[in-house]
Amino acid sequence: MRVTVKIFGPKYFGLPQYDVVTHVFDLPDGATVGDVVDLLEKMYPGLRGRILRGEEIIPMHDIWVNGRSIQFLQGLATRLKDGDVVQLVPPFGG
Structure with a gap:
């Protein structure tokens, strides 16, 4: 299955980019959000x-799936x- 991952505020997460970082992954059926986090950790220690x-x-951070908090x-x-x-x-800041 194909899943898109977007990292908003990548600089905050220690990535060098300022714009949204987008990846498209082909994952096995049954993959979870935790699997995605593990994959991202390998890419961005x-x-x-x-x-x-x-x-x-x-607190104040979040992970969303299709716009809905995993919480x-x-x-x-x-x-x-x-x-x-x-x-x-x-x-978010304001």
Whole structure:
């Protein structure tokens, strides 16, 4: 299945880019948000620790699947399906 991952505020997460970072991954059926986070951690070492403490999202950060927080789904165990969009969201400022 094909899943799109968007990292908003990549500079906040320690990535060199300023614009949204987008990746498209071909994942096996049954893959979860946790699997995506693990894959991103391999690409960008330290990223996991910038959004999670253990298995919990750091307050004011979020991970969305199709615009919905995984905190209202099954957390990192949220299963993905073909065409889903996973978004890493840093704290919003104003």
